Amino acid sequence: MKKILAIAIVVLAAATLFVSCAKKGSNELVIQSYMSDEAPKAAFQVLADQFTKENPKIKVTINTTAHEQYKSQLMNYLTAKEAPDVLTWFAGFRMQQYAMKGLLEPLDKAWDNTQFPAAFKTASSYNGKVYFMPQSWYWWSVYYNKDVFAKLKLATPKTWDDFLAVCAALRKAGIEPIAIGAKDTWTAGGWFDYMDVAVNGGPFHQDLTAGKVAYTDPKVVNTFNYIADLSKKGYFMKNAASYSWQEAATLMFDGKAGMYLMGQFIKDVAPANKKDSIDWFRFPLVGSNTAYGVDTPFDGFMVPAKAKNKENALKFIAFLARKDTQESFNKSLGRLSSNQNVPVPNADAQRGLDMVKGATTAMQFYDRDAPEEMASKGMDAIVEIINTPAKAADILAALDKERVRIYAAVQ
Amino acid sequence: MKKTESPGVKLAKKTLFYVVATLLVMTWLLPLVIGVFTSLKSMDELMADPVMWRPPKVLHWENFVDTWNKAGMGRYIINTFIVTVPSVVGALLVSSLAAFALAFYRFKGSRFILITFVAGMLIPFQMLMIPVFRMSNAIGIDDSWAGVMLFHMAFQLGFCTFFMRNFMKQIPISQIEAPRIDGAGEFTIYSKIILPLSLPSLAALGVLEFTWIWNDLLWSLVLLRTDALKTVTLGLANMQGEFISRYNLTAAGSIIAALAPLAVFLFFQRWFIEGLTMGADKG
Amino acid sequence: MQSLRRRRLDFAPWAFLALPLAMYLVWVIVPIFESFAFAFTKRDSIIYGAVWVGLDNFKRLLGDGQFWLAIKNNFAWLLFFVLIPVPLGLLVAMLFNSGYKGDKLFKTLFYLPMTLSFTIIGTIWMWIYNPDFGALNTFLRSLGLGDIAVQWLGDRRYMTGALIAVGIWRQVPYVMILYLAGLQGVPPELVEASLIDGANAWQRFRRVILPLLMPATVVAVTISVIDSLRAFDIVYVMTNTKARAAEVLASYMYSSSFAFSDYGYGSAIAVVQFLITLVFILVYVNDVLKKEDAR
Numbered sequence: 007m008k009k010i011l012a013i014a015i016v017v018l019a020a021a022t023l024f025v026s027c028a029k030k031g032s033n034e035l036v037i038q039s040y041m042s043d044e045a046p047k048a049a050f051q052v053l054a055d056q057f058t059k060e061n062p063k064i065k066v067t068i069n070t071t072a073h074e075q076y077k078s079q080l081m082n083y084l085t086a087k088e089a090p091d092v093l094t095w096f097a098g099f100r101m102q103q104y105a106m107k108g109l110l111e112p113l114d115k116a117w118d119n120t121q122f123p124a125a126f127k128t129a130s131s132y133n134g135k136v137y138f139m140p141q142s143w144y145w146w147s148v149y150y151n152k153d154v155f156a157k158l159k160l161a162t163p164k165t166w167d168d169f170l171a172v173c174a175a176l177r178k179a180g181i182e183p184i185a186i187g188a189k190d191t192w193t194a195g196g197w198f199d200y201m202d203v204a205v206n207g208g209p210f211h212q213d214l215t216a217g218k219v220a221y222t223d224p225k226v227v228n229t230f231n232y233i234a235d236l237s238k239k240g241y242f243m244k245n246a247a248s249y250s251w252q253e254a255a256t257l258m259f260d261g262k263a264g265m266y267l268m269g270q271f272i273k274d275v276a277p278a279n280k281k282d283s284i285d286w287f288r289f290p291l292v293g294s295n296t297a298y299g300v301d302t303p304f305d306g307f308m309v310p311a312k313a314k315n316k317e318n319a320l321k322f323i324a325f326l327a328r329k330d331t332q333e334s335f336n337k338s339l340g341r342l343s344s345n346q347n348v349p350v351p352n353a354d355a356q357r358g359l360d361m362v363k364g365a366t367t368a369m370q371f372y373d374r375d376a377p378e379e380m381a382s383k384g385m386d387a388i389v390e391i392i393n394t395p396a397k398a399a400d401i402l403a404a405l406d407k408e409r410v411r412i413y414a415a416v417q
Numbered sequence: 418m419k420k421t422e423s424p425g426v427k428l429a430k431k432t433l434f435y436v437v438a439t440l441l442v443m444t445w446l447l448p449l450v451i452g453v454f455t456s457l458k459s460m461d462e463l464m465a466d467p468v469m470w471r472p473p474k475v476l477h478w479e480n481f482v483d484t485w486n487k488a489g490m491g492r493y494i495i496n497t498f499i500v501t502v503p504s505v506v507g508a509l510l511v512s513s514l515a516a517f518a519l520a521f522y523r524f525k526g527s528r529f530i531l532i533t534f535v536a537g538m539l540i541p542f543q544m545l546m547i548p549v550f551r552m553s554n555a556i557g558i559d560d561s562w563a564g565v566m567l568f569h570m571a572f573q574l575g576f577c578t579f580f581m582r583n584f585m586k587q588i589p590i591s592q593i594e595a596p597r598i599d600g601a602g603e604f605t606i607y608s609k610i611i612l613p614l615s616l617p618s619l620a621a622l623g624v625l626e627f628t629w630i631w632n633d634l635l636w637s638l639v640l641l642r643t644d645a646l647k648t649v650t651l652g653l654a655n656m657q658g659e660f661i662s663r664y665n666l667t668a669a670g671s672i673i674a675a676l677a678p679l680a681v682f683l684f685f686q687r688w689f690i691e692g693l694t695m696g697a698d699k700g
Numbered sequence: 701m702q703s704l705r706r707r708r709l710d711f712a713p714w715a716f717l718a719l720p721l722a723m724y725l726v727w728v729i730v731p732i733f734e735s736f737a738f739a740f741t742k743r744d745s746i747i748y749g750a751v752w753v754g755l756d757n758f759k760r761l762l763g764d765g766q767f768w769l770a771i772k773n774n775f776a777w778l779l780f781f782v783l784i785p786v787p788l789g790l791l792v793a794m795l796f797n798s799g800y801k802g803d804k805l806f807k808t809l810f811y812l813p814m815t816l817s818f819t820i821i822g823t824i825w826m827w828i829y830n831p832d833f834g835a836l837n838t839f840l841r842s843l844g845l846g847d848i849a850v851q852w853l854g855d856r857r858y859m860t861g862a863l864i865a866v867g868i869w870r871q872v873p874y875v876m877i878l879y880l881a882g883l884q885g886v887p888p889e890l891v892e893a894s895l896i897d898g899a900n901a902w903q904r905f906r907r908v909i910l911p912l913l914m915p916a917t918v919v920a921v922t923i924s925v926i927d928s929l930r931a932f933d934i935v936y937v938m939t940n941t942k943a944r945a946a947e948v949l950a951s952y953m954y955s956s957s958f959a960f961s962d963y964g965y966g967s968a969i970a971v972v973q974f975l976i977t978l979v980f981i982l983v984y985v986n987d988v989l990k991k992e993d994a995r
Contacts, residue, residue, distance in 0.1 A: 038642060042658040069644045071651075072658040074940055078958035079638065085747055086554050090642065107748055189854065191942050245831040247854030252662045275662075379960035383766075386944045390856055404765060411764065434798055438806045441792065445810055448869070451835055452824045467833040515720035522713035530717065532985055537728045539926050539981050541950050544970035547738070547746070547963060548731035571727030574720050586992070603712040632817030634933075653819050664827060671820040678815045686808050693881040 035066045035318040037092045038083050040076035045274040049338045056334075057325055064318050084109045089310040091319035097129045097138055097304040098374035104308070105132035111309040111316060113139055116324035121345045129304060139307045139323045140344035142336050144270035145358045146196050146301035146371075147286040154181060154261050162287040166204075166232075169290040173241040176264040182243035184236065185263035186392070187254030189247055194388035195372035195381065196267045196301060202229045203299035204292040208367025211299065215369075215376040217413035221384075221406040230402060232292070233388065234395035242392055259284065269303070270358065273340055288361055299367030303374060304344065380412045456480055456668035463664055480669040484656070487666075490673050492645070493652035497631060498677070500562055500648055504569035505626045509619055511570060512577030517607045519578065520585035521593055531582065538575025543635070545572075550639050565640045565648075569630050577622055584618035584692075585611060621692025624685045628678040649674045732974075738967035746963050757968035766944060767969065770952040773860050774929055774976075777948065780864050781871060781928035786920050789875025790913070794905075796876070797883050807880060811873045822937030825866045829853045853938060856945035863934050863946055870934075871927065875920045882916025915991075922984040929977045949973040 037054070041047045047070060054066045069090070071079065076094075083090050084104060095101060104110050112135040119127070122140070130138040150162070158179055163169040173183035186193050202211045206225050213219045214226065236242055243254065243263050252275050257263040259280040266272065267289065276284055291298060307326060309319045325331055332343035337351040342359055350356045362368065373381035387405045391398045451469045457480065458473040484490060519531050549568060550559060558564035592614070593606050601609075612619075634650040641647050653674050660666045682689070738746050739758070745751040761767045796807045813821070828835045829852040837849035852862040886909060910917075932950035939946050947955075949969055957966030 036643075042655050044659055047659075067643065067645075069642055070655060071638075071642070072655050075638055075654060078954075079642070081744070081747065081958075081961060082550055082554075082639065083642065085551075086559065087557070189942075245851045245854055248829070248831050248851045250661050256662045377960075379956075379962070382942070382955070382959060383944060386942070390945075393851075393855060407765065411760065431800060434795070434800050435802075438795060438803075441795070442806055442809045445869070445873075446812065447835070448821075448824045448828060449812060449816075451828065452820070455827065464833075467838045469827065469833070469835040469838070511720045511723060514716045518713035518716035522709065524710065524713050527713070528989065530721070532982075533729065534724065535985055536978065536981055537724060537732070539930070539977055540728075540732060541930055541932070541953065541970050541973045541977070543932065543950055543954050543957070544735040544967065544974070545728065545731045547957065548734040549727060552726070552731065567723070568727055571723040574724050575728065578720065583988075603708065603715075607716070628815050632819075634817070634819060650817055650819055653817075657819075657823070667823060671823055675816050675820055678817075679812070682811070682815045683808070686811075690807070690877065690880050690884070693877060 033063055033065065033318070034315055035064050035092070035322055036090045036314070037066070037068045038076070038090045039068055039070050039094045040073045041094060042070050042072045043274050046339060049335050053326070053331055053335055056331070057322060060325070061321065084310050085312070087312065088314045089312040091309065091313040091315045092322055093308050093310065095138070095306065095308050096370070096374060097140060097306065098370040099377070100374070101138050101308060102132045105135070105137040109311055110137040111311050111313060111319070112137060113309065113320070113323055116320050116327060118327065121327055121329070121347060123346050126304070126344055130306070137308060139327055140304045141306040141326055141332060142339070142341040143302055143304045143344060144341045145362055146200070146267065146269045147358070147361065148265050148267050148289055149258065149272055149284055149286045150265040151258050151261050151263075151283060152285050153283045154264050163290050166290045166292045172264070173236070173239070177240060181261070182257065182263035183241040183265060185243050185254040185258045185266040186246045187249045187251035188389045188392060189249055190251045191382070191385040191389050192373055193251050193254070193268070194392065195385045196269075197233060198384065198388055199301050199369050199372050200267065200289040200299070201232055202226070203367055203369075204289060204295065205229045205232060207295065207297065208299045211367065211369070215372065217376070217380070217409060221402045221409055227399070227402060230391055230398050234391055234398045237392045237395040247389055247393055269301070270341060297366040299369060300362050300365040301369050301371050302362050303371050306344065377412060380409060383408045452668050452671060455664055456672050458665055460663060460665060477665065480665045481673065484666050484670040484673065488652055488656040488659070488670055490649070490652060490670065493647060493649040494673070494677070496646060497648040500565050500569070501627060501630045504566045504573075504630050505623055507566065507570040508573040508577050508626055509623060512574050513581055513612060513615065513619070514607070515574065515578040516581030516585055517611055519582045521590070531579070534575045534578045538579060542572070546635065546639050553640060559640055560642050560646070562646060565637060568636060568640065569633070573626055573630070577626070580622055581615065581618060584615055588614055617688050617692040619692070620685050620688035624682055624689055627681045631678045735967050736971055738963055739971045741964045743964055744961045753964065757965050760965065761968055761972065766947060766952060769945070770947045770949045773946065774931065774948045776860055777864055777867065777928040777931045778925060780868060781924040782921060784868050785871040785875045785924055786917070789872050789920060790879050792872065792876045793879035793883060797880060811877060813870050814873050818933035818937045821866065821870060822934060826853065826938060829862055856943070859939070859943060859946040863938060866934050866938070867928075867931060871924060875924065878920045878923070879913065879916050882913050886912045918984070918987060922980065925980050926977060929973065929980070
């Protein structure tokens, strides 16, 4: 027995010692990242390596956590005593809330007005100070399989009626018209943003995500009727709610589904030999509207106020803002750089940029513009409507009760 | 005086037992079989044939090699051992102290302490996540193995103490009275007599604790943020984000992650039921 | 001499308890009370200095349909966890305990699901439940039952049922082990005695074995009740706590706290869950202690 006790004590002591030795040294830079997909992870690693080359004395560590879990731990990252130095995040409502509560370090020292358009500065600031360093941005649009469209001699639709006709043709050919991996409910958030702006216009939609309009408002009901109608006609892929966004994307890459309303990052997960058969078009216009909106989320970085190595963090942030680093990251991923001096990486991104420039409404995304709880319940409701369109009215009534409760609590 | 059965009836009963038992085990383990088959198929085969329980046509062992290399499974597994083994040993030893006190001494408050341990073992553990993170952070043991190990040891004390105490209650009180009269110290009685007598239940408990701590996901998520320290369940979660549409790789990774608790269970299983017998149900 | 020994015996239990109690206090008991305190504070205010709101969070709970749905789902878990795994686990234990050669192998194999992590269990069952290529629907279609081959996890109506089924699959081996342990305490002579009485198998089981297994049944039922009230991992892994229809108290607590940063509200949910569980815990512990006193 004594032996076991002795062994146990030795093991414990050794482990504790080992751990305390492994504690970080002084000249470090610790980055928490949610880029767990292969392509962005690799592109970010390239930047880190370059930073190490330029600053050989700083030891860079990147810790990657899957997106959903990262979000659940963000508060811990922000409030820890020896907080990480740099965090991946996105512009929007929540970033500004953290800034308001004093959890973020101002980045004005690393900010250079010649690098970014004024609109980006506004989106990255709170109360006159910059708290967010935008790195890349992209657009949401309707991606489609070119080979499938060519085979069926389909043109990309401009209007809602065209769109319905394309859906009908795809359905007739035995191809799922619209892919959507609704197990990840956020995929439905894109439909909500685009459909509502197309039907009711941008200002109305912004009031809705700000909690000022009821989900039972006839205009909102009208938006959801369009979605319910697609579902009733069988245009959404069957069993959508059982697939993750990547699984649904695979269906489109393989030509089993025709179209997919998705962010540009869908290209990250396309196999190399399929990348060229995937293209996109602007979300169709509804009725007589000619104005349109786009989802253009900004991704970037923030620095916790309690970061352990602030100096290194700001150095890295300034590094990330540079033309060459933004170009390196975004070129390989085909995204747009926030730094305005970076040339657009390719013709595809140029089209994306033109689309965004022509839009009258730019949104981050439903779950970035609205409080998380509202967006989470709203997106779940959309998936439910896609599943059971006949119940749309009940689902929206329940959702509006949540809206009242949630916005009352946020105030 | 036994009622005798004809050999025919005996044979029929025996056959029935084997048939029913085999069918039952096969049905119950079907999900695991599907997991193993999936890990050995190519993606093409998986997509072409929806019959998941059909064995793979060609064994694609390279799925395991792929996952091992791409997801860095080796490091995760070593990390998990480093966290799990001391946590299990520590939880068993510390709880055996408490169990000994609660089983063999009559004193004021013993019942209250027992109930406290039991209540703590049954709480919805998510409610501890914020306070434990903040406390660990305040004393500087967050994002370290020591922090995770200490937490596991402490958190498992409730179950271990209750379980061990029930086991020790079965040991006749004379076992400790006799040496006491001979002048043995209390700690000697604990370490020389009671602990050795409790080995079967320690083994059973060790198996249970090993599987629980090895498979823990949320506490590693909360308490570890440095990649180099993370445990295998976190690695698996990252991997699923990366390879979500490649079911064969996900399955292979899952199997690699499951091997250690499986081996521990198989190795200790002969003590497992015995040890549980006296611990779990006589209370 | 006598008094010295007495004093030593008075002191000894506390010496043994010092380390375990200290650890338990720091990592479990104090955090539980902290969590109780959070339940009376506003949203994320614990991080920036608590703002007390009294019973507001609990009042909000009463009017929150999602909370009542979580309670309803938890009770569905409870009902099925008592009704199915307990008798089924007993049946399996009786079968495997029959003493034929190789029964140990069956016991071992049957227990394997318990050794797997929920991440793995969730992944495999998600494939089984997949509406298009999943094993379950492939099987149903092969029987000509294509009509009931639905989206088990995608359709909000079937989701909780599908998750409970996975829970049961994992719980039956657990209950079996508890009963196998209990069966070891059943003296074979008693069983034989009833044989002489000419009792048939069913009577023997009902009149002799079942009463002897009463303690094991109490444990099995208690554990199943508590596991069902604490159900979380399967819901978390298989829905990523995104599907509101399958929400149980623990998962709603988790999403409120960690996805919506409403720690006060999340803690209030945890308190309610704790109180419900505590009722069952106290009934059980009371039963255990009463039996010991009677001995």
